[in-house]
Amino acid sequence: MRTPWLLWTLLWACVSVLFLIGPIEVLMPFVVRDQLGGDSSMFGFLLAVMGVGGAVGSLVTASLKLPRRYLTVMMVSWGAGSLPVAAIGILDSFWTVAAAMFVWGATGSVGMVIWGTLLQRRVPSHLLGRVSSLDFFVSLALMPISMALAGPAAEVFPIWAIFLAAGVVCPVLAVIAMIAARMPADELAHPLDRQVVVERTTAAGD
Template sequence: MTPTIWRLLAGRTFAAFAGALIPTTLTLAVVRSGSAADLGVVLASELLPMLLLMPVAGVVADRFPARRVVLAADLVRAGAQVATGALLLSGPVRIPGLAALAAVTGAGVAFGNPSARTLVAAVVPAAGRLRANSRLGVATGTAQMAGPAAAGAMTLALGAGWSSLLTGTLFVASALTLGGLRTAPAPLARTRAGFTAELRAGWSETRRHPWFLANVLAHGVWHFAAGLLLTLGPLIAVESLGGAASWVIIAQVGTAGMLVGVWAAGRLPVRRPLYAVAAGASAQALPLAAFALRLPAGVTAGAFFAAMLGVGVLSPLWETEMQRRIPPETLGRVGSFDTLISFAARPLGLAVAAPLAGVTGTAAPLLAAAFLTAAANLSVLLLPDVRREPEREASVALR
């Protein structure tokens, strides 16, 4: 790997690890002296700015150099986390202050996410993007897996304030690492439309790619189903699969599957990436059905491994296909709609899972989600521009 790729990999890993520390730190800090309602307020305060600012952040990602936006977003998150640490170390937990700082963190996430995607396209040549995205997936996936355990250990041993200070330090490391990346020279300046016009143009560009819009909506179904699974799966594991330990084992098996998938994605001879993306996303139906039918723990763990293997394969392929098919000058805006749907759908699934199960039981919503996930993601293969390969067709036409 080149020094630039190493630097990109290190910076994204720092940011992923820092982001994975936050939910566990806040949860342990609030539940010790607050209530479930207080925790909901704090977590919602981080989520809402993400959702509201994501389209705006897409315009910013296309207007300004990606490394500068990522630098600013990481420094904002670093400042919010250092302030959170100071607040937690200064005395009793104060929910309004934590909620306000969580909102600042959410804004930083909103602006950092689209620009991190465009940064890969700006730094990595097209031929090396799949391998780079695969390596990024392994590194960030490992960091996200280790983050909750590290946050829990540090919070229990030293206190939540020190965990937040560590998080802020990691965001500073990410800012210094990614902010100094050398990118390709910017194109010649052009006359820009107003902000609102560029926002509308981003949506128009999104609608110009039916393959993208169909996949994003199908992925939204999958993320909604994942929210159901993450709520109802542990309950079913405790009731029918051998207790809480069985859920921990199943979750870890799934994490291993994801890491294997992202490692393999850059090495598999995939000729039609969007076919593999559809297959990987539709595989999420397997654990949904396994939990709904209360199959043995070993079978359910195997289903979860297969599903997360699919996630691992599809993630780098999807990122690379977006970077290949969408013009770089609109990638931030178009990609922000992808992130927006994902961020919104999973919390919705988490929120409605318990009420649905209270009315229908656990099996019905999980089986319905399994069917809809498979149907939505496989149906995108019916679209002509999913089946065609623009670059390959263009090269054939030139012969």
């Protein structure tokens, strides 16, 4: 594949959805009940905190200039942002779990804003529909599988171990993706600010 950054980003998305969605959606209620002594209202509030983090991350990222190291920032946001999930299975304070959810939501949205920009700027227009469809498929196809596996996994492994695996695998794969796709070199070879200047100059000439 001539666009390894795209391939490895999609691979990372596949694995992250598989490892993260099930624990958050299926096992988090047990964390709330058994570790925090809460109920469904607390679970709903934690999801709301994650949503607030996502909104804040999106607004801040959209308000700033796209970073020069856009691929690095995207993968670090997604990878490092998953680390707090690793601790959810052992935390016994509502506010620390809420902080972990906020960070995960915010960093996830930082990466998503950059990703959405890259789809428009670095994917050829005649391929954009197919790539967007693949992105949508990757984002949703493994969600039900992840949720279906979370329950049986909890019968075999302790919940803290499942959250630990989810929070550690994603950052490790993010590092692997950056190295395998040579993202630091790729983003320097394809500066988006220069592309904008070229596009505007071409448009003005027309």
